[in-house]
Amino acid sequence: MQSAKDLKEYRAELRESLDNEFLRKTLDTFAVAYRAGRANAFKGIDVKTLIAEIAQSKDEAAARMDELFEEFKKKAEAVGVTVHLAKDGDEANRIIGEIAQKSGCKKIVKSKSMTAEETLLNHHLEDIGLEVTETDLGEWIIQLRHEGPTHMVMPAIHLSRYQVADLFGDVTGKKQESDIEKLVKVARRELRRKYAEADMGISGANFCVAETGTIGIVTNEGNARLVTTLPRVHVALAGLDKLTPTLHDALRVIKALPKNATGQAITSYVTWITGANECKAAPDGKKEMHVVFLDNGRRALAKDPIFKEVLRCVRCGACANVCPVYRLVGGHKMGHIYIGAIGLILTYFFHGRDKARNLVQNCINCGACEDICAGGIHLPRLIKEIHARIQDEEGHPLKSVLLGKVLANRKLFHRLLKAARWAQAPVKEKNGYLRHLPMVFSKEQDFRALPAIADKAFRDLWPHLKPEVANPKHTVALFSGCVQDFVYPDQLAAAMRSFEGRDVAVDFPMDQSCCGLPAQMMGETKAARDVARQNIRAFEEGGAQYVLCSCASCASQLKHAYPKLLEGDKVWEPRARAFAEKVIDYSSFMHDVLKVEPKQFQDKGRKVTYHAPCHLCRGLGVKEAPRELMRTAGLDYQPCNEEEVCCGFGGTFSMKFPELSAQLLSKKLADAEATGAEELLTDCPGCIMQLRGGVEAAGLSIKVRHIAEAVAEQRKK
Amino acid sequence: MSERIELFKEKAKLVSALVSEVASMGEAFEYAMDLCEKKEACQLLMSGCGEAVSDPAKDLCDAKQRKVVAAPNLSEEDFAKLQALCAAKDFDCIREGMRKHLAGIDIGVTVCQGGIAETGSLMLESSDEEVRLATMVAEYHVAVLPKSAIQATSYDLESELAKRLGNGPSYTALITGASRTADIERVLALGVHGPLELHILLLEG
Ligand code: SF4
Ligand code: SF4
Numbered sequence: 001m002q003s004a005k006d007l008k009e010y011r012a013e014l015r016e017s018l019d020n021e022f023l024r025k026t027l028d029t030f031a032v033a034y035r036a037g038r039a040n041a042f043k044g045i046d047v048k049t050l051i052a053e054i055a056q057s058k059d060e061a062a063a064r065m066d067e068l069f070e071e072f073k074k075k076a077e078a079v080g081v082t083v084h085l086a087k088d089g090d091e092a093n094r095i096i097g098e099i100a101q102k103s104g105c106k107k108i109v110k111s112k113s114m115t116a117e118e119t120l121l122n123h124h125l126e127d128i129g130l131e132v133t134e135t136d137l138g139e140w141i142i143q144l145r146h147e148g149p150t151h152m153v154m155p156a157i158h159l160s161r162y163q164v165a166d167l168f169g170d171v172t173g174k175k176q177e178s179d180i181e182k183l184v185k186v187a188r189r190e191l192r193r194k195y196a197e198a199d200m201g202i203s204g205a206n207f208c209v210a211e212t213g214t215i216g217i218v219t220n221e222g223n224a225r226l227v228t229t230l231p232r233v234h235v236a237l238a239g240l241d242k243l244t245p246t247l248h249d250a251l252r253v254i255k256a257l258p259k260n261a262t263g264q265a266i267t268s269y270v271t272w273i274t275g276a277n278e279c280k281a282a283p284d285g286k287k288e289m290h291v292v293f294l295d296n297g298r299r300a301l302a303k304d305p306i307f308k309e310v311l312r313c314v315r316c317g318a319c320a321n322v323c324p325v326y327r328l329v330g331g332h333k334m335g336h337i338y339i340g341a342i343g344l345i346l347t348y349f350f351h352g353r354d355k356a357r358n359l360v361q362n363c364i365n366c367g368a369c370e371d372i373c374a375g376g377i378h379l380p381r382l383i384k385e386i387h388a389r390i391q392d393e394e395g396h397p398l399k400s401v402l403l404g405k406v407l408a409n410r411k412l413f414h415r416l417l418k419a420a421r422w423a424q425a426p427v428k429e430k431n432g433y434l435r436h437l438p439m440v441f442s443k444e445q446d447f448r449a450l451p452a453i454a455d456k457a458f459r460d461l462w463p464h465l466k467p468e469v470a471n472p473k474h475t476v477a478l479f480s481g482c483v484q485d486f487v488y489p490d491q492l493a494a495a496m497r498s499f500e501g502r503d504v505a506v507d508f509p510m511d512q513s514c515c516g517l518p519a520q521m522m523g524e525t526k527a528a529r530d531v532a533r534q535n536i537r538a539f540e541e542g543g544a545q546y547v548l549c550s551c552a553s554c555a556s557q558l559k560h561a562y563p564k565l566l567e568g569d570k571v572w573e574p575r576a577r578a579f580a581e582k583v584i585d586y587s588s589f590m591h592d593v594l595k596v597e598p599k600q601f602q603d604k605g606r607k608v609t610y611h612a613p614c615h616l617c618r619g620l621g622v623k624e625a626p627r628e629l630m631r632t633a634g635l636d637y638q639p640c641n642e643e644e645v646c647c648g649f650g651g652t653f654s655m656k657f658p659e660l661s662a663q664l665l666s667k668k669l670a671d672a673e674a675t676g677a678e679e680l681l682t683d684c685p686g687c688i689m690q691l692r693g694g695v696e697a698a699g700l701s702i703k704v705r706h707i708a709e710a711v712a713e714q715r716k717k
Numbered sequence: 718m719s720e721r722i723e724l725f726k727e728k729a730k731l732v733s734a735l736v737s738e739v740a741s742m743g744e745a746f747e748y749a750m751d752l753c754e755k756k757e758a759c760q761l762l763m764s765g766c767g768e769a770v771s772d773p774a775k776d777l778c779d780a781k782q783r784k785v786v787a788a789p790n791l792s793e794e795d796f797a798k799l800q801a802l803c804a805a806k807d808f809d810c811i812r813e814g815m816r817k818h819l820a821g822i823d824i825g826v827t828v829c830q831g832g833i834a835e836t837g838s839l840m841l842e843s844s845d846e847e848v849r850l851a852t853m854v855a856e857y858h859v860a861v862l863p864k865s866a867i868q869a870t871s872y873d874l875e876s877e878l879a880k881r882l883g884n885g886p887s888y889t890a891l892i893t894g895a896s897r898t899a900d901i902e903r904v905l906a907l908g909v910h911g912p913l914e915l916h917i918l919l920l921e922g
Binding site: 026029030033047079080135136137140155156157159160161164172173174176180181183185187188189191192195196209211212213214221222223225226228229230246247248251254263264265266267268269270271272273274275276278279280286306312356405477499557692 | 732836837838846850877881903904909911
């Protein structure tokens with residue numbers, strides 16, 4: 001659970017996790033195995049369509065939440081179930097406690113329920129003198145250890161078999177071996193007794209089907225079957241978001257959920273319960289059954305135009321499985337009760353700003369979660385929104401306000417950059433890096449060298465570089481982004497060289513500014529909106545066919561964030577959409593538009609490998625173009641391990657969480673070096689800054705370059 | 718149809734179910750007898766009797782002295798046949814009173830109402846409490862599934878399932894493979910709360 005008071009304390013907690021080698025290793029192995037398992041499970045299935053269908057049906061259910069509740073209540077009550085509605089966690093806990101007391105229950109067995117974790121139900125039941133036993137193996141283990149879950153689907157993934165053996169030794173009073181199969185049997189045996197003794201069973205519900213008043217429970221262990229069968233009272237606790245109109249909606253989710261969670265086609269058990277079933281332990285031979293629905297902000301959420309999509313979540317845990325930050329620090333640090341990407345969002349709504357404030361900053365915005373989400377939730381965007389919302393509520397920190405102000409005023413921003421060029425002179429080395437980091441950077445930033453600002457910005461070189469093209473076939477306006485403009489102007493020059501002789505007219509609108517992503521990442525939405533308008537205006541004037549952007553982060557900001565930022569604005573939304581249409585990345589332009597061919601390049605066969613920038617491979621969905629471009633250009637491209645995993649840059653993220661950034665970077669460089677390539681190519685100057693800085697600081701030999709530089713050099717002269 | 722059956726077999730095997738074909742219920746019963754006989758004599762070894770469990774948990778074991786076969790959802794006639802076979806082998810054969818056997822029984826025999834080829838799943842009507850318990854406390858679950866009841870996908874089974882659920886009270890299970898967990902170090906272990914093995918017998922017709 002998240003308890004840090006401020007970012008400093010939170011960072012100290014993160015460092016603890018980083019030092020936990022077992023955790024790191026487990027999560028690493030898991031992340032790699034998970035990706036393969038999932039891909040295999042979805043083989044032959046049109047995942048995109050399935051996810052889109054789930055999203056649509058969940059959206060419709062959320063819009064009809066109250067109505068579905070009434071329908072479910074009517075149907076379930078007709079077959080002997082009592083249906084309750086709790087406005088918040090406390091009320092849900094109180095209702096359940098009272099059910100137990102009224103029916104004289106003392107011992108409770110529980111099968112896994114995230115909703116019960118959300119309300120901290122066990123604490124309440126224990127406080128009023130009831131004995132509660134979790135029966136899901138992982139949940140039982142963490143209950144015995146008095147911990148919260150570290151993963152939604154695998155709550156005890158952070159523990160080793162030795163820790164479990166010690167724990168079971170305490171529980172049974174006998175020494176235990178660390179053999180996993182034996183430990184599982186010990187649990188089976190110990191828990192069997194608990195089922196036999198219990199008079200109340202509590203379960204969650206993955207689905208509450210309104211048309212029949214049925215609850216559906218998805219498990220592998222089968223404990224839900226015993227929990228809902230043996231005790232004479234059964235209480236199911238479910239969030240209102242579990243209401244679904246028809247059985248079909250539930251079956252559809254089942255097609256995706258287990259595959260996304262663990263790579264299984266389906267779980268061992270899917271249990272459907274309608275009404276008060278036979279129960280031989282009850283005096284009248286019939287189960288006393290209750291369904292308690294929890295609101296806790298869900299009804300308000302369903303009406304929120306931006307955040308309603310979080311109700312699509314089916315709790316598969318996939319967004320944690322692929323999150324590079326979760327992989328480093330685990331769920332106790334990457335969430336409060338709900339973990340991973342969705343946890344960062346839900347914590348704010350279910351557990352409050354205090355718990356969410358630090359967490360929400362710990363997202364590197366790599367998009368891996370959104371790419372895999374079973375509900376098609378735009379997770380990173382919503383995480384940024386929460387960050388912005390918290391700042392709006394609490395007041396923006398000075399740093400962030402200043403950044404917003406500076407970025408929103410292009411002339412001031414560019415003046416400051418030019419001034420910085422002079423200021424850095426004393427610490428600038430010949431090799432282009434800063435010798436000592438300026439005072440504003442802390443010691444922890446040492447894991448990578450930082451580049452100096454270039455002597456001449458691209459905008460100052462432009463008048464000399466501007467090509468004369470007599471009969472242009474394509475017209476292109478370059479969007480440089482701050483880094484290429486002021487730090488790496490060579491990359492843009494190289495891109496232009498690679499167009500030479502192909503009838504491409506190039507323009508560079510001088511009024512363009514920062515893309516606005518840093519402002520948005522810091523929660524400065526207004527500033528991000530201001531620069532968006534400014535850039536759109538600057539590019540509209542020339543009327544080029546393409547806005548070419550050889551920075552992946554900028555490109556995805558221009559293409560996806562601008563229309564969102566200006567949504568609902570009658571004048572600007574259409575302009576933003578038209579602008580976004582024209583945005584294209586360097587590799588796609590070369591490969592898809594210019595359709596370059598091998599005969600135009602030398603065939604030297606230099607060995608290169610590739611880092612796929614998050615904002616290119618997921619943000620823009622460009623996967624094949626850069627790889628084919630490298631091959632076409634005659635380079636000997638050697639794919640590297642985990643090519644699409646984030647390099648750890650994440651803009652301001654690497655400043656805020658240097659320890660995490662450093663870890664991601666060293667993993668990335670190790671994977672690249674392992675290919676034996678001379679050069680590591682990529683197509684985002686942000687990634688280059690990170691990777692090159694890392695190579696320089698670690699003294700490695702591999703050379704980091706923009707793909708445009710390598711391609712330009714390969715051209716036949 | 719035969720493609721569907723092949724797919725069912727393939728998918729069920731992927732989740733470590735053991736699939737065989739039988740021509741008649743008689744053959745299915747013989748299969749169950751055989752399985753029960755070959756099963757470790759020290760009952761319920763696999764459910765943890767041999768492990769270092771706490772003293773109260775151990776007490777549950779003492780309740781069981783003989784091998785037990787439970788078959789709660791057979792017709793009168795079929796049950797009588799199975800009972801006769803059990804008597805000859807000196808096994809107990811029961812169709813109710815599962816609550817007295819929570820320590821475990823050896824074999825639970827059931828007839829299933831539906832199958833899903835796409836995932837190798839069984840649909841088992843479990844509104845009868847004895848069926849629920851027999852399939853959970855048994856160490857081995859032997860499920861007889863008529864081939865004709867196998868549908869291609871869960872959607873094809875949907876209307877039948879919806880009808881069952883809509884005429885509640887009703888308790889229906891989709892069962893795919895044996896009970897499993899990967900909660901300790903993500904290592905797969907079968908039979909955590911329910912059966913350690915699932916045997917599916919595909920019945921002609
Ligand atoms: S965007 Fe990346 S870092 Fe952020 S939550 Fe999603 S996976 Fe994790
Ligand atoms: S947000 Fe998406 S990926 Fe994450 S748990 Fe929910 S459905 Fe799964």
